[in-house]
């Protein structure tokens with residue numbers, strides 16, 4: 001039974017994952033990276049070599065796959081048919097193909113079910129994604145919507161990628177981020193939008209710790 005549920009939504013690079021992880025650690029809560037679910041579904045479809053535009057086929061592929069999302073040492077691990085795919089789902093090719101899963105209502109419904117089942121197993125949980133406060137958990141206790149300038153978000157992504165040894169072209173990254181924002185915000189189902197009762201925080205000039213302190217302050221004031 002979930003006693004405290006906090007949703008964090010926002011565009012790519014707004015800091016959702018880092019904020020959700022640190023906030024969850026401070027609250028002794030679990031966290032759920034729902035983007036990892038969309039990525040895992042896209043990677044599975046890619047591995048089967050099926051036409052990514054063939055939603056009926058993707059439904060079958062997803063239904064016959066065993067996905068496991070677990071928290072280990074403060075990180076979310078992803079297993080696809082018992083094989084670790086935690087790193088692989090971050091591949092830029094997966095990022096480019098995730099839209100095929102994200103824009104299909106029947107596929108989203110499957111992932112939404114997984115997200116609600118995951119949350120139901122935890123007393124306290126911080127979930128992050130695009131539609132957590134609007135569609136998946138409309139009755140969440142606290143809803144946060146994070147934003148940041150596209151240039152700042154590209155800078156953050158570039159730093160992450162560089163730390164992993166990838167070569168980065170920051171202008172191209174910014175273009176990709178803006179493109180993904182457009183796709184996420186304009187899709188018909190569960191678009192990226194702040195819930196009417198969400199608190200929006202612009203993180204452009206805030207450090208991770210400052211964002212988390214702000215959220216903790218909001219929670220305290222509403223207790």
Ligand code: DC
Pocket residue numbers: 012034035036038039098102128129130131132180184
């Ligand atoms: O947060 P991320 O970049 O790992 O998410 C990857 C993609 O998955 C993102 O471009 C849109 C999609 N997504 C979604 O549609 N709904 C969510 N709740 C989470 C992610």
